[in-house]
Amino acid sequence: MNAVIAQLPVLLIVVSIVGALLILLAGKVNRNFSYPITLATISFQFAASLILLSAVMTGGTIHYYLGGWPPPMGIELVLDAFNSFVLVVILAMALLTAVWAREGAALDIPPEKTVPFFVVFQLLVTGLCGMTITGDIFNLYVFVEITSIAAYVLVASGRGARSLIAGFNYLVLGSIAAGFIVLGIGYLYVATGTLNMGELAAMLPASYGLATVHAAFLFLMIGFSIKVAFFPLHLWLPDAYTESPSVVTILIATTTSKVTAYAMIRVIFSVFTPQYITESFPVTEVILIIAAIAIIAGAVLAIAQDNLKRMLAYSSISQMGYIMFAIGIANQIALEGGLLHIMAHAVMKGCLFMVAGMIIYRTGISGIHQMSGLSRKMPLTCAAFALAGASMIGIPPTIGFMSKYYLVLGAVEAGQYLAAAVLLIGSLLAAVYIWRVIEIMYFGDHHEGGLHSGPEAPLSMLVPVLILAASCLLLGLFVDIPLEIIGPAVTLLLGGS
Amino acid sequence: MTEELFALLLTRYNYWMAIILMLIGLYALIAKQNLIKKIIGLNIFQTAIFLFYISFADVAGGTAPIYLPEGTGALYVNPVPHVLMLTAIVVGVSTTAVALSLIARIYQEYQVMDEDELLEVMRRP
Numbered sequence: 001m002n003a004v005i006a007q008l009p010v011l012l013i014v015v016s017i018v019g020a021l022l023i024l025l026a027g028k029v030n031r032n033f034s035y036p037i038t039l040a041t042i043s044f045q046f047a048a049s050l051i052l053l054s055a056v057m058t059g060g061t062i063h064y065y066l067g068g069w070p071p072p073m074g075i076e077l078v079l080d081a082f083n084s085f086v087l088v089v090i091l092a093m094a095l096l097t098a099v100w101a102r103e104g105a106a107l108d109i110p111p112e113k114t115v116p117f118f119v120v121f122q123l124l125v126t127g128l129c130g131m132t133i134t135g136d137i138f139n140l141y142v143f144v145e146i147t148s149i150a151a152y153v154l155v156a157s158g159r160g161a162r163s164l165i166a167g168f169n170y171l172v173l174g175s176i177a178a179g180f181i182v183l184g185i186g187y188l189y190v191a192t193g194t195l196n197m198g199e200l201a202a203m204l205p206a207s208y209g210l211a212t213v214h215a216a217f218l219f220l221m222i223g224f225s226i227k228v229a230f231f232p233l234h235l236w237l238p239d240a241y242t243e244s245p246s247v248v249t250i251l252i253a254t255t256t257s258k259v260t261a262y263a264m265i266r267v268i269f270s271v272f273t274p275q276y277i278t279e280s281f282p283v284t285e286v287i288l289i290i291a292a293i294a295i296i297a298g299a300v301l302a303i304a305q306d307n308l309k310r311m312l313a314y315s316s317i318s319q320m321g322y323i324m325f326a327i328g329i330a331n332q333i334a335l336e337g338g339l340l341h342i343m344a345h346a347v348m349k350g351c352l353f354m355v356a357g358m359i360i361y362r363t364g365i366s367g368i369h370q371m372s373g374l375s376r377k378m379p380l381t382c383a384a385f386a387l388a389g390a391s392m393i394g395i396p397p398t399i400g401f402m403s404k405y406y407l408v409l410g411a412v413e414a415g416q417y418l419a420a421a422v423l424l425i426g427s428l429l430a431a432v433y434i435w436r437v438i439e440i441m442y443f444g445d446h447h448e449g450g451l452h453s454g455p456e457a458p459l460s461m462l463v464p465v466l467i468l469a470a471s472c473l474l475l476g477l478f479v480d481i482p483l484e485i486i487g488p489a490v491t492l493l494l495g496g497s
Numbered sequence: 498m499t500e501e502l503f504a505l506l507l508t509r510y511n512y513w514m515a516i517i518l519m520l521i522g523l524y525a526l527i528a529k530q531n532l533i534k535k536i537i538g539l540n541i542f543q544t545a546i547f548l549f550y551i552s553f554a555d556v557a558g559g560t561a562p563i564y565l566p567e568g569t570g571a572l573y574v575n576p577v578p579h580v581l582m583l584t585a586i587v588v589g590v591s592t593t594a595v596a597l598s599l600i601a602r603i604y605q606e607y608q609v610m611d612e613d614e615l616l617e618v619m620r621r622p
Binding site: 138141142145149152153156161162164165167168171172175176178179182183186189190195 | 523526532535539542543546549550553577578581584585588591592595596599600602603606607615619
């Protein structure tokens with residue numbers, strides 16, 4: 001049994017790639033085979049991630065040398081408290097999205113396209129796992145590109161021709177970002193002669209004064225900022241989230257953006273160090289200011305939208321600002337809040353996008369003003385929206401409240417009272433855009449003729465939504481459980497490697 | 498001062514070339530209206546990065562890093578950046594393939610390949 005666990009890190013990626021090929025081959029025989037294989041593969045990965053998390057929590061960091069070649073020569077996979085936590089979160093979200101996709105994929109994907117759709121879906125999950133567990137910075141770039149190329153294809157696979165243009169714009173900006181990332185990696189290699197993250201962290205402090213290292217840091221930051229859609233570089237995101245198939249929006253909003261944020265935090269704190277961003281090259285202040293602008297601007301833009309998916313997309317820009325905010329404060333409590341917010345935002349945004357998809361599935365409407373009285377037709381769906389919305393606003397005792405609470409505590413501890421106020425204003429603005437939808441859903445006039453008759457969405461869509469809505473509440477009530485993992489993870493990040 | 502700058506220009510010309518190519522690529526990506534030309538710009542941008550990697554790997558007078566029998570020494574060029582760029586080339590090819598197929602689909606839908614015209618066509622109901 002232990003021999004199997006020792007091989008699990010690499011199996012996570014290998015099984016996923018083989019699964020993607022299997023989907024393609026079995027799909028040639030009968031296209032109905034593709035979905036069960038996807039579900040089975042992602043279930044396996046989720047189970048593996050849980051085993052790895054418990055192994056890391058009891059036995060400490062796991063190092064896996066690919067092909068038995070130790071780091072200076074070979075690539076290593078590293079699992080510590082931080083990335084095994086992220087791994088569990090994203091694979092749980094991928095699994096729930098896959099369950100939702102049983103009926104939900106048919107909404108935008110024509111039947112003859114289901115096989116290629118699930119192949120690319122599986123490849124995206126492969127890339128995400130790779131990004132999370134790799135310990136080699138060039139390997140990180142390769143997995144970023146696997147993830148991104150799969151994401152371009154998925155975004156462009158919507159029914160409308162506009163999704164093609166959204167996909168194309170995403171591709172152009174994403175490729176520029178990838179170019180910057182690979183340039184940054186090149187500078188790091190020139191400065192140190194290694195690509196292993198652990199070795200980089202050990203060797204870089206000697207050359208912190210060099211312009212080469214500063215250039216590397218800036219290129220990497222700009223590249224990752226485009227990929228996570230950090231505020232002024234967010235232009236690809238609203239179209240990509242609005243025009244892509246609902247199932248793709250759920251997957252990308254909950255997993256890709258989170259893993260990219262993870263990669264950014266990993267590079268800042270484990271390749272560079274907290275000392276670098278506070279002392280050698282003080283950028284925390286700048287990050288904090290931009291994050292504050294992102295929080296406010298994203299929320300204001302969200303208020304102005306009528307399309308529900310587009311509103312949630314702008315809200316994502318605002319919420320990613322909260323995660324960046326944690327980097328800007330860079331103390332123990334704020335980073336705990338930031339990591340908690342990675343999980344919280346995945347859970348609640350997944351729930352909200354699923355609800356948006358189910359409303360389109362059942363009634364075909366996407367405009368908020370058309371949704372009046374929807375709660376009488378789809379009571380459970382709307383209740384889930386209300387609960388996840390409450391979490392988005394940050395009403396206690398939801399998980400969204402807990403993460404923002406820690407962020408505010410961290411900001412106050414750092415003496416950044418103005419920044420703490422920005423967080424509260426962001427919450428207030430979130431209340432405006434979320435409440436507007438809830439008000440129309442619950443208190444609007446009910447037009448009997450306007451909506452198709454029919455009960456709630458199918459069970460396979462309802463179950464993941466209800467699980468996520470319940471987690472918004474339960475994770476908030478039992479916040480100690482994720483914090484037990486996040487605490488050591490943050491200590492690890494702040495203490496260097 | 499100017500002499501130093503001049504020396505810097507001359508001795509590090511490989512980096513300057515990479516930067517110039519990179520900027521040409523970025524310019525095409527931003528300024529060109531035709532979608533295919535944008536992708537050509539993207540390719541130039543990526544190629545500039547390949548050249549940057551390959552040129553910093555070079556060692557003056559170095560030879561190909563082939564394993565020699567015991568006792569014979571030789572000065573090697575660093576092989577790692579070359580290998581990295583093989584991977585990056587594969588990534589670049591895949592990106593280009595996806596981009597071109599997207600352009601083909603956009604052309605099928607709208608019969609235009611120009612960004613401004615595309616915006617105009619999309620505005621029509």
